[in-house]
Amino acid sequence: MRVRLPVGRPRTRPDAVAGDKAYSSRGNRSYLRKRNIKAVIPEKKDQAANRKKKGRQGGRPLTHDAELYKDRNTVERLINRLKAWRGIATRYDKNPESYLAGLRLRASTIWIKDLARTTH
Numbered sequence: 001m002r003v004r005l006p007v008g009r010p011r012t013r014p015d016a017v018a019g020d021k022a023y024s025s026r027g028n029r030s031y032l033r034k035r036n037i038k039a040v041i042p043e044k045k046d047q048a049a050n051r052k053k054k055g056r057q058g059g060r061p062l063t064h065d066a067e068l069y070k071d072r073n074t075v076e077r078l079i080n081r082l083k084a085w086r087g088i089a090t091r092y093d094k095n096p097e098s099y100l101a102g103l104r105l106r107a108s109t110i111w112i113k114d115l116a117r118t119t120h
Contacts, residue, residue, distance in 0.1 A: 016040050016065070018072035029062075040068045082106050 016038035019028075024041050032039045043062040051058035083089035085106050093099040 013037065016068055018068055020072075024062075038065070040064050040072065042069065078110075081110055 013035065014037055017032055018040040021042050021044045024044050024047060029039050029041070042064050048061070051061070082103065085102065087093060087102050088099075088106055091099065093102055
């Protein structure tokens with residue numbers, strides 16, 4: 001039997017990847033740089049101090065897009081609200097369809113609560 005291509009979802013590359021300071025390693029940044037992906041990761045204080053201590057050999061200061069980093073926080077807070085339901089946090093439903101249904105139900109309740117809060 002012959003396999004027809006393409007198989008699977010199309011490969012996509014994000015414009016940027018946001019992460020917290022725990023992902024601020026040189027390896028992570030170089031991996032993203034090789035793939036032409038913008039790293040939206042703030043620099044740790046100890047890494048900045050070591051870079052400054054080296055002087056010119058320490059390289060340029062790292063920068064990150066503060067506006068994109070704010071969006072990361074918004075997404076994380078939403079994920080935390082979704083996981084407030086134990087079934088979603090523990091992946092209690094092993095069937096993908098029922099898990100997705102629970103996820104959609106939880107997202108709907110969050111949306112309705114936020115909608116009700118903004119209209120009053």
